[in-house]
Amino acid sequence: MKQEPIKKYKNEKGSVTVFVTISMIFFIIILIGIYLSSSQTLFKENADINEIIKSYDMDMEQIYQEKTKDLSSISLYKPKCYKIKYFS
Helix, strand or coil: CCCCHHHHHHHCHHHHHHHHHHHHHHHHHHHHHHHHHHHHHHHHHHHHHHHHHHHCCCCHHHHHHHHHCCHHHCCCCCCCCCCCCCCC
């Protein structure tokens, strides 16, 4: 005895629902993974930007004075002059 197509469809209705549910869960998991990956990247970028800001947030005038205070004892005069020979 063959089943009628309508009864056969009603018997398979549960399997289609399970297939659709599993497919939707699969896509949701992929979307959550993409979101977590992008949010982690954004978090790292913000941390790097804050670190750069902290490193450049020093008083530049104070740094300049510290670096140049010993330069007064350095002589820029060279006692020997070297002649430059040009090749012709």
